[in-house]
Amino acid sequence: MRDFWNTALRDLGKIGIAYISVTVGVWVVFMIIIPQLIMFDYSLRPMLPLRELGGPKDVWTLKNYLVFFTNRLHMAIFFKTIWSSLIVTLVALSICYPIAFYLAKVARGAKVGLLMLGLIIPYWINELLRLFAWQIILADMGILNQLLIFLGIIADPINFRMGNGAVILGMTYAYILFMVFPIYNVMESLDKNQLDAARDLGASWPRIHYKIVMPHAKPGIAVGCTMTFMLAAGTVAAPQLLGSPSSFWFTQVINTNFECANWNLGAAYATVLMLLCVVFMFMMLKLFKVGLKELTQ
Amino acid sequence: MKSKSIFKFMIGLYLVLFFAYMFLPLIFMTIIAFNANDIPQITPWKGFTLMWFGELAKDDQMWSALWNSFIVAFSVVAISVPIGLGGALLLTRLQFKARNFVYGVLVSPILTPGIILGISTFLFWDSYMDIPGGLWTAIIGQSTFISSYCMLLIMSRAQRFDLTQEEAAFDLGATHRQVFWKITLPFLKPALISSMALAFMQSFDNYNTTLFAIGVEQTLPIYIGTKLRSFISPAMNALAVIFIILTVFGAIAYEYRRRREMIKAAVKIPPEPAAQVLGM
DSSP states (O other): OHHHHHHHHHHHHHHHHHHHHHHHHHIIIIIIIHHHHHHHHHHTSOOOOGGGTTSTTOOOOSHHHHHHHHOHHHHHHHHHHHHHHHHHHHHHHHHHHHHHHIIIIIOOTHHHHHHHHHHHHHHHSOHHHHHHHHHHHHSTTSHHHHHHHHTTSOSSOOOTTSSSHHHHHHHHHHHTHHHHHHHHHHHHTSOHHHHHHHHHTTOOHHHHIIIIIHHHHHHHHHHHHHHHHHHHHHOSHHHHHHOOGGGOOHHHHHHHHHHTTOHHHHHHHHHHHHHHHHHHHHHHHHHHTOOHHHHTO | OHHHHHHHHHHHHHHHHHHHHHHHHHHHHHHHTTBOOSSSOSSSOOOBOOHHHHHHHHOHHHHHHHHHHHHHHHHHHHHHHHHHHHHHHHHHHOOOTTHHHHHHHHHGGGGSOHHHHHHHHHHHHHHHSOOOSSHHHHHHHHHHHHHHHHHHHHHHHHTTOOHHHHHHHHHTTOOHHHHIIIIIHHHHHHHHHHHHHHHHHHHHHOOHHHHHHSTTOOOHHHHHHHHHHSOOOTHHHHHHHHHHHHHHHHHHHHHHHHHHHHHHHHHOOOOOOHHHHTTO
């Protein structure tokens, strides 16, 4: 301990240490930990009128969680959200894997730069506007319906906004790039000689991917999946813009609770969503056998 | 040989499809911004017009939301970059046992759904600090996770720092302040600039965290969200076109800068002797 302080003092000086302590201290205590604890505290208390706050009724209870676990509709929406987010994640992964591999190991020179630019531009356009583009395409008199009618495939416009399809489609579009970049980053560090050697020894492409590329890309795949799942399960924009009443998302349930001024119930639902994302992340870590350190490189 | 050319064709086709998927929606959106049709669709085409841009410019709500977005984004930059620097210095310059744990805590906001950060920030400030949801809570909520991004960006450069430079400076009698301003900071400068840009853009684009934290105020994404949920006018397409143009320029500038840096890093200019840097 003493060594630690001595080294720290020698390397960074008093001002340096004070700077780090203050910035990181404020961040961790007042922005990361306390707000989370307070949200959790809210979730454990019943909703009370202002004058009863702090009174005898203001005690910790699991009632808000019970409301969730006994509400069939909300449970169904919760599982639907998980299921749909998994679909978004899987679709994004299968679309992005070849692109990432191509960018990292096949394309060369100026082409890489151009393709990268092609990925960065949609990535930086506002999420809402990207979803808006799909709102236009999938509208009743939208581009897709017009095209299908023009081609004579359908006679009357289809309501694409029914059900979850539109939300899933829009989300995949909006979050796909959170999958490309992490996988690309790890694949870039793969030694190309390994691929050539395997090829020379007669390995087929699927085998090379299964035995060499995928194991190497594991951390990237884990990051991409965790991010995409978290974004999909945690977004309120996509279901708001692309959904219909039949495709209510769990985040919208949380939002409704807050709009009805039941902050306590909202906090409980938010805690459930938080737990879901934490569990998913640890499952990913376990599944791909990577550490948290590698997850956020 | 023949199978190889088929393979190449397949890859080419895949790339074309992928980029069509990425760009066609944006292209449709752009074309519609110039269609004199009240409904935001390509057909029926009622002639070329710039009126939707005019309509957008007349919307006072849009201007006040834009102004708020700038206030929030600049504040987020002012908060997140110093915090990110602190975190990066802590994790790269100090050796301690709980390092991995601390790292986990500091990156956790990135892995938390945005709405959770918004909700928890809102509840904390509203009930314990008596500050209701508004621009301030939006700034803090966004900074919580944007600081993590800044930290990761600064860390990736700080890890490549050659510590002997600092040691040489200390040996030559430099103070901590001199070393920081003349050696550490100039080395980290490119990462600090990119983290400023990143923080600004992340903040400017943020919807999920802001929605729950901001109360009744509006930033640009909140304004867009409200508009898109109620009455859709091609004025939103005009706004999208402006966004797309700015993004294209921004992305090109960013890519250009990144390349130039990569070339610089590849050439490996030998570090100048510390004494020379200090002007001794």
